[in-house]
Amino acid sequence: MAQCLDAQRRLMPYALACFAVSLPVFVWAGSFAENSMWMAASFAIFALNWGAFYAVVNWMRVTPDIPVGRRVRIHVLSGLLWAGAVAQVAALADGAGPAREPLLLMAAAGAIVCFFFSAPLLPALLIVAPAAAAGPLIALFSHPDSRNQGLAVWGAMALAMALCLILNQMMRQQFALAAEREALIAERGETLERAQKLARSKSDIVSTLSHEIRNGLNGVTHVLAAAAGQGGRAAPSREQLGAALTAANELIAVLNATLDSETAEAGRLALESQPFDPVRLARELVLLNRPHASAKGVELSVHIEEALEGAHGAVVGDVTRARQVLSNLIGNAVKYTLRGRIEVRLALDEQGRVVIAIADTGPGLNAEELELAFEPFRRVERTGAGVPGAGLGLSLSRQLAALMGGELKGQSALGVGSCFTFELPWDHAAVAPTEADESTLRSPIAPSKRAMRVLVAEDDALNAAMLRAILEQLGHQVVHAQNGKRAVELAGALDFDLVMLDGRMPGLDGAHTAAALRGLDGPAGAMPIIAVIGGDAEEARECLAAGADAVLRKPVTVAGVARAVADAAAKGRDQAAGRDLSAFATG
Structure with a gap:
């Protein structure tokens, strides 16, 4: 429909030109009419119709974003303006004396022109064509002397209508093929974009993993070589063994994050759904990260809103993945905050969601850096230099939050700090297992x-x-x-x-x-x-x-x-x- 409307819109200037060219011919033929007053009125009506048609064409040219339904109505009304001009010519011709038949034939020709310019849009053709043909045909068949001419005009109009219907069908088929071609081009573009995205992703994976694996394995290999007595090295110290274990754990974390990210991106990451207590989960992770924060002189605390502390219900989701998201957020806050404090706040919002906010007094990020931090395998060089990691924590956490029906958002300001908000749906009817139940399951x-x-x-x-x-x-x-x-x-x-x-x-x-x-x-x-x-x-x-x-x-x-x-x-x-x-x- 939109393509039909565009085709008819492109024909409108030509229709306007045809309107203008026919006016002198109509004036010349009308000069032979016996009723000069009626001829002057017809000229005025013809000119008004031409001006209104010009205004519609110009308005549609400068206003391209008109809704389709409204455009259809405008096109039909524009065609009826032309049909009205044809009708008033036929009315003038019927009382024009010797000029009657030539003027009626001119009106019939004008009606056929209306057929042509309405052909691209089927509703306009079916409405405008009969309206334009009615005036000349009625006038020709109303007088015995012009009935034969009326039959000839009727046949010509029927043939013109059939040709216009065929033209409309051919144009619609061409428009369908054009739409299919555009869809194929769009699909090809999307496929190309996905391929380029996949190539960039694979390139990022290779570059990130090569760097992290090389660094991690170098440290582990050095300690293992010392333990094996190669090169006359002394046995590794407890500190070296601890460093090697840390490097191995970081390497495993990078590999796991990469695999999880690729699996989630492909839509193949399976999540379990069970009730759990987000308050206890947050307290456990704060307790786990507090020694690392204290070693840097950073205060790490947790604040629970009173409404949530005594609320009935639980979060229904994958507790392992929720732990992974919170661990990433709290771990990042501890990793990048050099002084000050980190606070984990839990509350229930008005939409019935648990809001877990992790606020820190770290270096902060500007808008571009914050957007970059959520992209996979991308790291903010200003804050991440010398800090191990694959640049997947925030992007993977956002994917996991979305898979659990939640959301992960971030706010930050340079020199002030950052606040990342993890939202999860809260079910008032769910019952989370107690700590005693979980310890029994974990035993x-x-x-x-x-x-x-x-x-x-x-x-x-x-x-x-x-x-x-x-x-x-x-x-x-x-x-x-x-x-x-x-x-x-x-x-x-x-x-x-x-x-x-x-x-x-x-x-x-x-x-x-x-x-x-x-x-x-x-x-x-x-x-x-x-x-x-x-x-x-x-x-x-x-x-x-x-x-x-x-x-x-x-x-x-x-x-x-x-x-x-x-x-x-x-x-x-x-x-x-x-x-x-x-x-x-x-x-």
Whole structure:
């Protein structure tokens, strides 16, 4: 419709010119009319219509952003101005004596011109064309001597109308093709922009990770070389070991943040939804970061609004991701604030949301720097020089907040400080677990009293050695398979109580390995399987769908492995008891 309107708008100046050219011809033909007064009035009406039409054309030219519905009405009314001019010519011609028939034929020609200029817009054509044709046809058929001419004019108008309808259909098809072409061009532009954004993102990932990995691994390698006695170096001191551990933890944090950011950007980051108490979470993180702040002489405090302190309800969301966001915000405040104080304030707003504000007296940011701080892999050089990190904390935190139905905003002023606000929806009917409940859930489950034979399928030697060390520390026996195919062969030939397999292995990956193990005959096909994955939600779904009983995310810990193995052992005992009962019932 918009393209039809544009086409008719472009024709309007030509219609105006045709209007102006026809006026002298009409004056010449009208001079032969017998009623001079009626002819003068017709000239005046013709001129007024031309002036009104010119005003409409000029107004539409200088006002391009008119709504479509209003433009349609204006175009129809403009066409009716021309139709009115044709009608008054026909009225003049009907009483013009000897000039009657030539003037009526001129009026009919004017009506056909109206058909043409209304053709691009179908509503205008269907309304204006009959209105323009009515005057000449009525006048011609009202007199016996001009009925034959009326029939000829009727045929010409019918043919012109048919041609205009065909022209309208062709134009609409062309406009549809043009719209499709514009959509394809826009889609191509968006695809190109996404590709360029992806290329920039990958480039930023490579440059950031290369810098952070190089720095972190250099420190760890230096300490390990000293511990191994290479180059005649003395054994590393406790301080060096602590520095190496810090570098390794920072490297793991950078890698985890990068993976989370890319997963969230692709829309594949899975979140859990459960009630939790934001007040207790904020107090725990403040308590955890207070020693680092005190070491710098910075005061770190928390303030809870009274209405929130005694309010019924809880935040429903992913407590792990909420902890990650708050940890980033409080950690950044401690990291960049050199003196003064940091305050964490919690309150309930009028929209029923929990507002967690982290205000500091750090160096502050201007508007451009604050916007830059929320972009992935971008860091503010003025404040971030010499501070480790990948530049993903704020961008990832904003993504996580949006995924939980919340919002992360920031305010800052140079030399004054910054305040970042984390908002989450509050559910008055939700009940958060108490601290006693969570401590019960966090307490490690007692491992099985008997030693288990565990088959570990892991292609990475370092990961396999670490997992073996943990399992042997828990008192279990370990058999290592370097790939999924070898794990299936060993499971079919030997008896195992449990299989722990890596989610991403060359050849036969974790999901396919789990499916192959479930296809084995006898007890081997029913033994518990734990998939050890890198944290990808899609990878976890694939492994669970293929037959894995549980998922353990890297990096693994002793408590995590102990809990997973104990759960798997309990499940294995339940399955064995079920088989015994089934055999007893059958016997």
